[in-house]
Amino acid sequence: MFEQQVWVWFAYLDPSAGSMMLQIILGGVAGLAIALKLFWARILLALGIGRRKDEEAADPETRGGA
Amino acid sequence: MELEPGSFRDRTGRIFYSGESVFRGLTDRALPEWQALRSTRFFPRLVQEGKIVPTEQTEQVESELPGDWAAVLRHERIPFISYPYEWCFGMLKQAALLQLELIETALFEDFSLKDATPYNVQWRGCRPVFIDVLSFYRLRPGEPWIGYRQFCELFLNPLLLEAYKGVPFQPWLRGSLEGIPPRDLLALLGARDLLRRGVLTHVWLHARSQVGYDEAAQSRDVKRELAAAGFRKELIRANVQGLARLIRGLSLPERKSAWAGYGEDPGYAGADREEKERFVREAVAHQRWGLAWDLGANTGVYSRIAAEGSDYVVALEGDPRAVERLFAEGTSKVLPLVCNLADPSPGRGWRGRERKDLPDRGLPDLVLCLALIHHLVIGANLRLSEVLDWLAGLGRFLVIEFVAREDPRVQGLLRHRDDPYEDYELPVFEAELAARFEIVQRQELPSGRRILYFAVSRGRGRGRGR
Numbered sequence: 001m002f003e004q005q006v007w008v009w010f011a012y013l014d015p016s017a018g019s020m021m022l023q024i025i026l027g028g029v030a031g032l033a034i035a036l037k038l039f040w041a042r043i044l045l046a047l048g049i050g051r052r053k054d055e056e057a058a059d060p061e062t063r064g065g066a
Numbered sequence: 067m068e069l070e071p072g073s074f075r076d077r078t079g080r081i082f083y084s085g086e087s088v089f090r091g092l093t094d095r096a097l098p099e100w101q102a103l104r105s106t107r108f109f110p111r112l113v114q115e116g117k118i119v120p121t122e123q124t125e126q127v128e129s130e131l132p133g134d135w136a137a138v139l140r141h142e143r144i145p146f147i148s149y150p151y152e153w154c155f156g157m158l159k160q161a162a163l164l165q166l167e168l169i170e171t172a173l174f175e176d177f178s179l180k181d182a183t184p185y186n187v188q189w190r191g192c193r194p195v196f197i198d199v200l201s202f203y204r205l206r207p208g209e210p211w212i213g214y215r216q217f218c219e220l221f222l223n224p225l226l227l228e229a230y231k232g233v234p235f236q237p238w239l240r241g242s243l244e245g246i247p248p249r250d251l252l253a254l255l256g257a258r259d260l261l262r263r264g265v266l267t268h269v270w271l272h273a274r275s276q277v278g279y280d281e282a283a284q285s286r287d288v289k290r291e292l293a294a295a296g297f298r299k300e301l302i303r304a305n306v307q308g309l310a311r312l313i314r315g316l317s318l319p320e321r322k323s324a325w326a327g328y329g330e331d332p333g334y335a336g337a338d339r340e341e342k343e344r345f346v347r348e349a350v351a352h353q354r355w356g357l358a359w360d361l362g363a364n365t366g367v368y369s370r371i372a373a374e375g376s377d378y379v380v381a382l383e384g385d386p387r388a389v390e391r392l393f394a395e396g397t398s399k400v401l402p403l404v405c406n407l408a409d410p411s412p413g414r415g416w417r418g419r420e421r422k423d424l425p426d427r428g429l430p431d432l433v434l435c436l437a438l439i440h441h442l443v444i445g446a447n448l449r450l451s452e453v454l455d456w457l458a459g460l461g462r463f464l465v466i467e468f469v470a471r472e473d474p475r476v477q478g479l480l481r482h483r484d485d486p487y488e489d490y491e492l493p494v495f496e497a498e499l500a501a502r503f504e505i506v507q508r509q510e511l512p513s514g515r516r517i518l519y520f521a522v523s524r525g526r527g528r529g530r531g532r
């Protein structure tokens with residue numbers, strides 16, 4: 001129902017991407033599932049199970065990071 | 067109508083003053099949020115509990131407000147505006163807990179707050195009240211807590227700095243209106259501090275994740291990723307509850323304060339104290355006062371006497387520990403603030419007008435200046451004549467105490483100074499005072515070392531204004 005414009009409407013502050021990502025860890029048990037989902041590809045890769053995709057350089061989940 | 071110059075950050079509204087009234091213009095983007103907020107269950111309840119400033123929509127002044135507004139709100143006026151760099155530790159802590167309570171309560175009805183700044187909290191005496199109703203908005207599904215970074219920089223990190231390192235946060239907040247970033251606080255903490263509550267996550271990991279993600283975020287939409295991964299408000303709630311537990315457990319480290327026990331000084335004769343209280347009480351009873359300032363309030367004995375005959379008292383004291391003690395007593399009519407009177411709060415922020423200097427926030431009708439002048443003239447090396455000029459420009463009525471050179475406190479100040487401080491003599495003081503004020507009453511205290519005056523400015527006091 002809110003789509004497209006949603007995110008720019010009221011956040012006149014820069015919430016900081018790092019501060020937002022950290023909220024997964026600070027979110028308790030509920031955060032765990034989200035962390036797994038977000039970092040699943042990277043976890044598999046670290047365990048030697050995952051596949052490195054060609055377009056990986058453009059994949060945000062595998063760059064930067066805490 | 068006068069525009070509040072500090073209300074520019076959030077583009078969906080602006081504050082205006084007209085006489086004693088406070089108005090807020092809302093844009094068409096803000097109006098639906100206000101309408102939704104008004105019909106929640108939590109908003110009227112929090113207003114009733116005194117936690118949010120009483121607010122109503124008004125049509126009376128819409129045409130008088132400069133600019134084009136979809137609606138106008140009227141807020142109850144806060145007696146005296148103050149800023150976090152003037153608060154003691156306990157005040158910042160209470161304000162932080164109020165901010166957390168508001169977001170936790172709002173989340174139940176799918177609302178959030180778009181910022182988390184102590185400048186949105188003001189005081190009615192020692193009770194915090196949230197003043198920015200435009201901060202509330204309907205939380206979008208999957209959206210994280212936008213204000214978390216700001217909460218850490220302006221509430222949590224200053225509190226941690228003082229609680230864990232014993233460093234008063236006031237000069238830091240006065241130095242930067244944006245607060246203390248996690249990275250800066252981390253640089254001040256030692257390895258041992260990493261084990262203390264909250265440091266590993268809210269400071270160390272926070273600083274690391276900002277370094278790691280903020281640059282990468284130029285090319286990715288973290289909010290959208292979080293929403294897609296299933297971020298939900300329960301995560302915000304868990305974080306907010308954890309922060310509240312952390313902050314509730316923070317306390318000031320032990321430190322001896324120069325002033326927090328001043329009133330109990332054995333060198334301060336009991337008879338002097340009794341007479342002084344009587345003199346001040348009589349002066350206060352002279353008429354009904356609107357706003358009174360107690361300069362160098364110490365533990366607030368005379369602020370409380372002033373409160374007996376005033377609508378509101380601002381107790382200004384340089385020692386945060388003394389302010390802490392006054393705050394802990396929790397009076398509803400006395401606002402205790404940390405303020406070094408030789409270096410009072412200046413105008414800060416954009417064009418130096420976003421946060422105002424003290425006189426700009428309302429001048430007093432009555433000024434108490436008790437056992438202070440020796441600290442200003444000798445301790446802070448101010449000229450006596452200039453101190454009296456300043457006092458004459460503040461309020462029309464003044465209760466002032468001159469402490470003679472023979473007093474042990476003055477002797478203590480003079481001990482390691484060679485300057486003769488020729489202006490710090492009773493005849494000079496009386497002549498300078500009489501040049502600016504008409505002396506209504508004069509009384510020497512039993513010890514003979516302290517003299518009190520109740521004086522009326524010779525027309526130059528500016529009286530109340532904003």
